Amino acid sequence: xxxxxxxxxxxxxxxxxxxxxxxxxxxxxxxxxxxxxxxxxxxxxxxxxxxxxxxxxxxxxxxxxxxxxxxxxxxxxxxxxxxxxxxxxxxxxxxxxxxx
Numbered sequence: 859x860x861x862x863x864x865x866x867x868x869x870x871x872x873x874x875x876x877x878x879x880x881x882x883x884x885x886x887x888x889x890x891x892x893x894x895x896x897x898x899x900x901x902x903x904x905x906x907x908x909x910x911x912x913x914x915x916x917x918x919x920x921x922x923x924x925x926x927x928x929x930x931x932x933x934x935x936x937x938x939x940x941x942x943x944x945x946x947x948x949x950x951x952x953x954x955x956x957x958x
Contacts, residue, residue, distance in 0.1 A: 871886075871940070872884060872940045872941060873936055873940065876906065876941075876944075887939065891932075898928060906932075911943060914943040
């Protein structure tokens with residue numbers, strides 16, 4: 859089951875927060891993800907952890923096609939929300955694929 863929690867002040871307006879080996883989805887936004895299965899939420903948390911770690915480390919993140927599609931679905935329902943890693947936050951829709 860996905861770790862969907864009420865989160866503490868400071869990240870209460872963020873969709874996802876990763877720190878160390880923990881990553882959490884904010885329960886406040888659960889209704890937006892009503893069309894996602896529990897397994898999809900677990901996979902989404904993993905994808906979010908990968909991309910925020912890569913962004914924070916100034917590296918590129920390689921995600922599989924299925925992960926990319928899941929990320930796009932999340933962007934479609936909550937792209938304006940922020941995701942964070944150790945206190946640095948980015949809008950979810952800033953993780954879209956760049957087209958040259």
